[in-house]
Amino acid sequence: MSNHTVVVFPASGGIGGSTVKHLLPRISPQDLVFIARHPEKLEFVSTAGVTVCGADYDNDSDLERAFDGVHTLILISYASVEHEHRAKRQQFAINAALRSGVKYIFYGSLGYGGNPASNQSMAHECVSRNSGFDYTVIREGLYSESYPLYTSSFDNPVGEILIPHNGLGPGIAWVKREELGEGTAELLSRFIKDPSSFGYRRKIVLLSGSKTLSLKGTVEILSKLAQRPVHILPVSVEEFAAQPQNFANFTYRGVDHSTAWTSTFEAFRRGEGAYVSPLLGELIKHTLLLFMYFIV
DSSP states (O other): OTTTOOOEOOOOOHHHHHHHHHHHSOGGGGGEEEEEESSGHHHHHTTOOOEEOOOOOTTTHHHTTTTTTTTTEEEEEEOOOOHHHHHHHHHHHHHHHHHHHHEEEEEEOOOSSOOOOOOOOTTHHHHHTTTTOOEEEEOOOBBBGGGGGGTTTTTTTTEEEEESSSSSSSBOOOOOOHHHHHHHHHHHHHHHGGGGGGGTTEEEEEOSSSOOOHHHHHHHHHHHHHHHHHHHOHHHHHHHHHSHHHHHTTTTTEEEEEEHHHHHHHHHHHTTTTOSSSEEEHHOOOOOOHHHOOOO
């Protein structure tokens, strides 16, 4: 592998798959490695000359040597609401990358926390402990395809959406996964082309939609798409967690995390999903689509 080898891990799934798609026309295939738990899902890129490998976030031996020979890693956050387990697996992957000599990590995570300029990152500690290492933290705005997580798994026959929130107050700067992947790929491309002048080194950046929409406004769009009245009915945390679909969606490894998930609604009340950044629009240079046109 060359000194400029770029790895995407995990390279399948919503954000990973979109990032992979938009990297292909931007970076030489010989410099790209895509790693996924199910590498067969990436067969479509192998014909382009890209190296495809298998590794699992939950497998120590997989990760221990997965990043050997890699200069730049796009590390996409572990997809789970299990906070402690997720943090441990991500930390293991980062440590494995540092042991393998990775020089730069683009770390992608969900865009909570408001204005990224007012936040700090534990990545600063990695820099102080590892000479020659740098990073960019990419906070990905809440993608519109994930709306069921915030609407008690809404489906068309449902007239009431029972959540511990009244739908009012600060909204969400929804964004499409396709656009998040394109923005991430463009950031990486700019770094690879001219690392010395890359303006986002050691920074936290936010890729968000261009406007906010309240949960009430979001549900009004769902109502139009369902062609029937749909509204939010505020309920307690316990009532939210007791809904069968939430138990099913938020149970991992036999543990029900639906009550813990309701902290998301408190974050919305604090405005943590409502911060709008112009960066994504600047990176992809076209108008971001309105939520109602790409909800799925």
